[in-house]
Amino acid sequence: MSADWLGQIPAFLVACALLTLPGLPSALLLRLRGVTALGGAIVLSLASVGAATLLAPVLGLRWSLLPVLIAAAAITVVAAALWFVRRSAVQPLGGGAGRSVWLGVGVGALGWILILIVGMSGAGHPSQLFDGLFHLNAVEFVMENGDASPFHMTMVMPGVASTFYPTLWHALVSLVVPFSSGIVPATNVMTIAAIAVVWPVALATLTNVLFARYRAAAAWAPLVAFGFSVFPLGFLNWGVLYPNLIGTLQIPLLLAFVVLACRPGLTWGQRTGLVLTAIAAMGATALGHPSALLGAIALLVPFAVWGAWRVAKAGSTRTRVLVVIAVAVATVALVAVWRLANVTTHEWLPGSTLGAALGEVAFLSPVGRATGLLVGPLAFVGIWTVAKSRRWWILGSYGVAIILFLVSTSLSILGLRSALVGIWYDDTTRVAALLGVLGVPLAALGAAVVWSWIRTQWKQRRSVRAVAVVVLGVLLAATHLSALVNDLRYMRNVSFRFDAHSQGLSADEAELFAEASSLLGPDALVLGDPLTGAALLYAYTGHDVVFPHVTGRYDADALLLARSLNTASTEVCSSIDRLGVTHVLDFGDRQLYENHYVTYNGLHDLAGSPILTEVASVGDSAALYQVTGCP
Structure with missing residues (x-):
């Protein structure tokens, strides 16, 4: 481990503490035990952070x-209060399989830490993808304004008093920054902590809740997850999708606590505590990203239908009528919310045939990734096991994820496709992550069943058969390494590459940021093409920039300068004066996202401009200019 990562250990510990400690006392008071207690602690910790983002402005x-x-x-x-009223009458919930589960969670956490450190290469390497500009700058916006409310994230809409954008991710990172060396390393540390802590625990918790009879399944879930490549690594190589990441990581926990809250035989105190925990999970997931909450609700529809059917079947005529009314109202509400939340752009179109998409589902290797040969067959074993127990709603929930993926990747009727998956921007990568929410627990169940069979064969002295299956499993597991290597290669060569050949911000340009910080006054306003990484001056130094992201609701003067600054016309000087621009960054022509519909062509080729004077430069293409030639 390099020295820069070692220096981030305090920040990493703080990030892990933020994800677990605020909610841990509540989880224990609710009598949650084992991995379920840690899952509850994560849910209530993230809910505490999310609630705090809303309450802080209200409390001043x-x-x-x-x-x-x-x-x-x-x-x-x-x-x-709930513990006090039921302290003597309630048994703990969710103990799990003891040390084997903790071993699985620990190995899963350690594995993700090592994978992400290798992929990012350096703690100070920023994401070089399109949305990285927004998310890194949004953390600075939260810190500068002392406000993490999702209703006040107006960074790219100057002059707007209120809007909505999910800020749970940015709130978390901003709390880690004081213990790190800047926003970029704090973001990378929080990424590692979120994936390494939340994902293994979430999968183990859901698997433990769904398949309590197969106690070893929860131990296998964090390990099987390494074979599902589209999530979480895919979200770091596409986007970058930090809010979707923190939202999707929570979906298994949300499902687990909804199922627990509906378990028969609970006391009113137990059920109240679990219902409140499930509601907290919904809130935290929504503040991570609303599409994650809607995805979780979609996966819960079969569970809700199954529950309604059981109530109606066992109830009176009056009960059945009420159930029908409730189902009708819930259906209308879900359809209405699904339509209102639609953010389709038609930017991403279907990219596969139905046959190919079904093959990706069968092997749990979606979105064109290298096909691994173990996790898919294990999921089939899990599906067969669930089918034998007639727990059809679990298969129905997995079926919902499959249908959404098939629609996203192969449906050519664009209107229908967008109506169904438009809440994910019609983006197959985001939809594909839902396959892992239940696909991985099913594969973990399959692994537990196969492992039990192997142990039985060994005890019955059929060692050759047992060893043969183990060797076959190891060979099939090795086929998943190809997808993992591809993701790591892309992370190192594109997503987090930080040198002279980076597709966004280069090391020279970051060095210029450090030099510019001493040259810019507190009232400086800097102009630059955000597509070249110039926007990240804000995240690196805190100095204001005209364009903190590529897209936004910018005024006419800003857009005129984006198109025409290099003409040095009278109109350009008038716009500079009205905006108060003092400096300009020119990072050359290399862009991290070419052919975007927002034009920034006027912010290039500035060396000969009569209204600008160079005040600093690093390397061949990174230069800082001061506005000096406008009257």
Whole structure:
């Protein structure tokens, strides 16, 4: 491990603490045990952070750890009240398989830490993808304004008082920054912590809840997850999708606590606590990204239908009528919300045939990734096991994920496709992640069944057969390495590459940021083409930029300068004066996202401009100019 990663250990510990400690007392007071307790702690911790982003402005507090502690304390008080009224009558929930589950979670966490460190290469390497500009700058926006409210994320809409954008990710990273060396390393540390802590625990918790009879399945879930390549690594190589990442990581926990809350035989105190935990999970997931919450709700539809059917079947005529009305109202509400949340752009079109998409589902290797040969067959074993127990809603939920993926990747009727998957921008990568939410637990169940068979064969002295299956499993597991290597290669060569050949910000340009920080006054406003990485001056130094992201609601003067600054016309000087632009960055012609519909052609070839004077430069293409020639 390189020295720059070692220097981030305090920040990593803080990130892990943020993800687990605020909600841990409440989870224990709710009598959750084993991996389910840690899953509950994560849910309530993220809910505490999410609630704090909403409460802090109302209470007049700047964004910091204090609002998080206040929210966590309030949740703890509720959990303590529930513990007090039922302290002598309730058995703990969700113990799991003991040490084997913790071993699986630990190996999963360690594996993701190592994988991500190798992929990112350096702690200070920024994401070089399109949305990285927004997310890195949004953290600075939160810190500068002391406000992490999702209703106040107006960074790319100057002059707008309120809007909505999910800010849970940015709130978390901003709390880690003081313990790190900047926004970029804090973002990378939080990425590692979120994936290594939340994903293995979430999968183990859901698997434990769904397949309690097969206690070893929860231990296998974090390990099987390494074979599902589209998530989480795919979200770092596409986008970059930080909010979707923190939202999707929570989906298994949300499902687990909804199922637990509906378990028969609970006392009213137990059920109340679990219902509140499930509601907290919904809120935290929505503040991660609303599409993650809607995806979770879609996966829960078969469970809801199954529950409604059981209630109606066992109830009176009056009960059946009420169930029918409730189902009708819920259906109308879901369709209405699904339509309102649609953000389709038709930017991403179907990219596969139905046959190819079905093959990707069968092997759980979606979105054109190298096909691994173990996880898919294990999922089939899990499906067969569930089918034998007639727990059809689990297969129905997995079927929902499959249908959404097939629609996204292969349906050519674009209107229908967008109506179904438009909440994910018609993006197959985001939809494909839902396959892993239930596909991985099913594969873990399959692994537990196969492992049990192997142990039985060994005990019955059929060692040759047992060893042969183990060797076959190892060989099939090795086929998943290709997809993992491809993801890591893309991370190192594109997504997090940080040198003279980076597709976005280069090391020379970041060095110029450091030099510019001492040259720019507190009232400086800097212009630059965000597609070249110039926008990241804001994240690196805190100095204001005209374009903190490529897209946004910018005024006419800003757009005129984007198109025409290099003409040095009278109109250009008038716009510079109205905006208050003092400096300009020119990082050459290399862009991280070419042919975008927003034009920034006027922010290039500035060396000979009569209205600009170069004040600093690094390398061949990174230059900082001061506006000096406008009257």
